[in-house]
Amino acid sequence: MQESKTFESICNLLRNHSYKVTHQRQTILQTFMEHVDRHLSAEEVYMLVKHRDPEIGLATVYRTLDILAEIGVLLKNDFGDGRSRYEFSRKDEQHHHHHLICLHCGNVSEFDDDLLESLEAVISKRTQFKVIDHDLKFYGYCKKCEEAL
Amino acid sequence: MQESKTFESICNLLRNHSYKVTHQRQTILQTFMEHVDRHLSAEEVYMLVKHRDPEIGLATVYRTLDILAEIGVLLKNDFGDGRSRYEFSRKDEQHHHHHLICLHCGNVSEFDDDLLESLEAVISKRTQFKVIDHDLKFYGYCKKCEEAL
DNA sequence: CTATTATATGACAAAGAGACTCATTTGCAA
DNA sequence: TTGCAAATGAGTCTCTTTGTCATATAATAG
Ligand SMILES: [Mn+2]
Ligand SMILES: [Mn+2]
Ligand SMILES: [Zn+2]
Ligand SMILES: [Zn+2]
Numbered sequence: 001m002q003e004s005k006t007f008e009s010i011c012n013l014l015r016n017h018s019y020k021v022t023h024q025r026q027t028i029l030q031t032f033m034e035h036v037d038r039h040l041s042a043e044e045v046y047m048l049v050k051h052r053d054p055e056i057g058l059a060t061v062y063r064t065l066d067i068l069a070e071i072g073v074l075l076k077n078d079f080g081d082g083r084s085r086y087e088f089s090r091k092d093e094q095h096h097h098h099h100l101i102c103l104h105c106g107n108v109s110e111f112d113d114d115l116l117e118s119l120e121a122v123i124s125k126r127t128q129f130k131v132i133d134h135d136l137k138f139y140g141y142c143k144k145c146e147e148a149l
Numbered sequence: 150m151q152e153s154k155t156f157e158s159i160c161n162l163l164r165n166h167s168y169k170v171t172h173q174r175q176t177i178l179q180t181f182m183e184h185v186d187r188h189l190s191a192e193e194v195y196m197l198v199k200h201r202d203p204e205i206g207l208a209t210v211y212r213t214l215d216i217l218a219e220i221g222v223l224l225k226n227d228f229g230d231g232r233s234r235y236e237f238s239r240k241d242e243q244h245h246h247h248h249l250i251c252l253h254c255g256n257v258s259e260f261d262d263d264l265l266e267s268l269e270a271v272i273s274k275r276t277q278f279k280v281i282d283h284d285l286k287f288y289g290y291c292k293k294c295e296e297a298l
Numbered sequence: 299c300t301a302t303t304a305t306a307t308g309a310c311a312a313a314g315a316g317a318c319t320c321a322t323t324t325g326c327a328a
Numbered sequence: 329t330t331g332c333a334a335a336t337g338a339g340t341c342t343c344t345t346t347g348t349c350a351t352a353t354a355a356t357a358g
Contacts, residue, residue: 056336115264232345
């Protein structure tokens, strides 16, 4: 049974992993939940969070994002811009979506597809490599930038 | 007509892009050609190069690798270990291979497949995104590590 | 072959993301 | 309410990569 990721369920998830549900972690989580569709960096989260509670430190943001990724609430991405970017992990996706990264404006959009599952099987069969996960990114130009050129 | 990537042809490629063929660039290139199958970081190249010419500076290695990637001689990869890794670009591959990264020992192996070409076409059709390039990595365990666990 | 000059180089400093340190604070279980 | 392990914030530190600049050197013209 797949538990839906409400604020409360995530707090419980923290407790189940014996992490304390601190005021700071709640604020960071709440802030993140208001930007479900975005791919935020630690610094960006820090800025958003500071608006709600200026006392929170950057190190705490880094630590909290790490923990949320570790317990499966967030996904940590690397889009090649020199900083990690986090997004809310959808409750209903067994294997995650792919990313379309615009080489001009940096905008990140998404693409769903399960073709990679079969490719993982091919790899495990053809090579001696046991595949656990994959990461697929497409680089190109978004509609807006393509039209502007 | 595909020119084969000999040492001389790459020197000419540098000249054609109005880059000077300096002693340092030749040494770095020669060193790289002795490790065709590896995915070297700038620091690793620096160490190998220092053996042949201890006078070469790290900044020059960084700059040279950048240039060689820019003119298509090298490919710049990010395997998530916090540093860029370069490899010789094969003359005969229109679209590059994928990488299998071991989560235990960090070893990188390769996998050839052209399934992604068709996926790029699907994306360009289904979304408004103009795909230029892609990057596919698989994470898991290499034969050696899988057996040892 | 020599002079000219734009480019390249090496040493060093600096930037930027993120991890580490440690004194102080706080969640939470007893 | 108390006790204490865990968490926090401020600052320091590490590491990769880029920037600066005085000096050196390919490439080119004469
Ligand atoms: Mn996403
Ligand atoms: Mn490779
Ligand atoms: Zn764009
Ligand atoms: Zn391994």
